[in-house]
Amino acid sequence: MELFDAVSLAIIFIFGAIIGSFLNVVIYRLGSGSNLGGRSKCLSCGKVLRAHMLIPIWSYLFLRGRCEYCQSKISIQYFLVECVTGLLFVLAAFVNNFSLVFPTMTSAGIFLLDASILSTLVVVTVYDLKHKIIPDKLSLIFAVLAGIALLTRWYFDLLPETFTSLAGNLPRWIDVAAAPLLAIPFAALWFLSGGRAMGLGDAKLAFGIGWFLGFTKGVTAIIFSFWIAFIPSLVLLLLRKKSYTMKSEIPFAPFLVLGTLAVYALGINLFNWTF
Numbered sequence: 001m002e003l004f005d006a007v008s009l010a011i012i013f014i015f016g017a018i019i020g021s022f023l024n025v026v027i028y029r030l031g032s033g034s035n036l037g038g039r040s041k042c043l044s045c046g047k048v049l050r051a052h053m054l055i056p057i058w059s060y061l062f063l064r065g066r067c068e069y070c071q072s073k074i075s076i077q078y079f080l081v082e083c084v085t086g087l088l089f090v091l092a093a094f095v096n097n098f099s100l101v102f103p104t105m106t107s108a109g110i111f112l113l114d115a116s117i118l119s120t121l122v123v124v125t126v127y128d129l130k131h132k133i134i135p136d137k138l139s140l141i142f143a144v145l146a147g148i149a150l151l152t153r154w155y156f157d158l159l160p161e162t163f164t165s166l167a168g169n170l171p172r173w174i175d176v177a178a179a180p181l182l183a184i185p186f187a188a189l190w191f192l193s194g195g196r197a198m199g200l201g202d203a204k205l206a207f208g209i210g211w212f213l214g215f216t217k218g219v220t221a222i223i224f225s226f227w228i229a230f231i232p233s234l235v236l237l238l239l240r241k242k243s244y245t246m247k248s249e250i251p252f253a254p255f256l257v258l259g260t261l262a263v264y265a266l267g268i269n270l271f272n273w274t275f
Contacts, residue, residue, distance in 0.1 A: 008100040009090050016089025017056035019119055020082035027081070027126050030135065044072035056082040081122060088118040091265055106156055113149040117212055120145060121257045124205065128253040134201030139208065143179065146211035150175060159214070178210030178218050202252050209260050216271040217263050223270060225252070225259030 025040065039048045047069045053059050060079040067074060093099065098111040120142045128134050153159045159175065186203035210218045229252060236250060262268065 005099060005101065009093060011100060012089050012093050013086040014056075016086035016115070017082045019089070019115075020085030020122070021054065021056040021078075023085060023119060023123050023126075024078050024081050026123055027077075027130070030123075030127065030138075042067045042069060042072070045070035057086075077126065081126060085119060085122055088122065088261075089115050091261075092118060095264065106158075110149065110152060110156075110158070113145060113152060117142065117145045117149060118261075121260065125254045125257045128201075128251040132251050133199070134205060134253055136201075136204070139201065139204035142205065142208035143211065146208045147179075150211045150214070175211075175214035178213075178215035179207045180210070181215065182210035182218050182222060183207035198252065202256060205253055205256055209256065213260065213263055217267075217269050220268055220270045221259040221263040222256070223259070224262050224268075225255045228258050228262075229255040 028043075040054060041048050044067060047067075053063065053068060055062075057079065060074060060076075060082075063074070065074050065076065065079070066072065092111055092114040096107055096111045096114060098107045120138060124134055124138050124142065127138065150159075154172070154175075159172065183203045183206045186198055186206045187200065189198045190200045190203060206218075206222065209221055212218070213221055229250075232250060
């Protein structure tokens with residue numbers, strides 16, 4: 001890797017970590033009903049945090065995970081979200097071949113769209129883990145951004161050829177129809193089980209995944225999600241002898257996000273049987 005590329009990725013990572021710091025604010029204040037304005041405060045002593053306490057990643061390490069005022073522990077969530085968001089921004093740069101060295105308007109625009117989508121998925125994942133629910137506004141933001149990204153790639157002819165060895169050539173419009181096609185099975189499962197097997201929020205998340213990845217890769221992501229969820233779900237099933245549902249015991253959205261990230265990062269498409 002050339003020096004300029006390494007510096008470019010480092011800057012992109014730092015930018016992502018800064019966004020991750022903001023995402024932590026969104027996650028906390030969305031759950032508490034607070035607005036996004038106002039100064040950040042310690043959740044224990046309530047004192048306003050100074051500038052050096054708000055530097056992403058570094059502040060947590062420098063303060064050793066504790067508030068400088070009251071020495072109460074700071075949730076590691078803040079550190080992890082900042083690190084993960086920084087890495088996801090780097091991933092978006094790799095996938096879209098984006099660099100701060102001689103960037104083009106197209107590559108920059110698609111990079112920012114993908115980075116925004118991945119940031120939304122970070123909020124969805126952490127919020128669902130904490131509250132076992134996906135706010136409709138997050139699902140809507142994800143779907144809108146994914147739809148814009150799909151249309152942008154379509155306009156600039158950047159969509160990969162949709163081909164499957166099982167069904168021959170598929171029309172390009174199948175990627176536009178992918179959102180409802182992926183969401184309907186989840187919605188049906190939610191309806192038929194009375195919400196016990198799956199939450200309706202998962203159907204809304206699958207809707208956005210369809211537009212973000214397209215039909216064949218979207219289906220691949222869903223399959224991966226169930227594979228990834230199998231082991232922890234089996235462990236919980238064995239540990240609990242009473243009635244068990246994935247919705248009540250473990251949120252499924254994080255697995256949907258993990259499956260989506262795997263397909264996005266590696267370009268896996270089970271329909272093509274290629275990697």
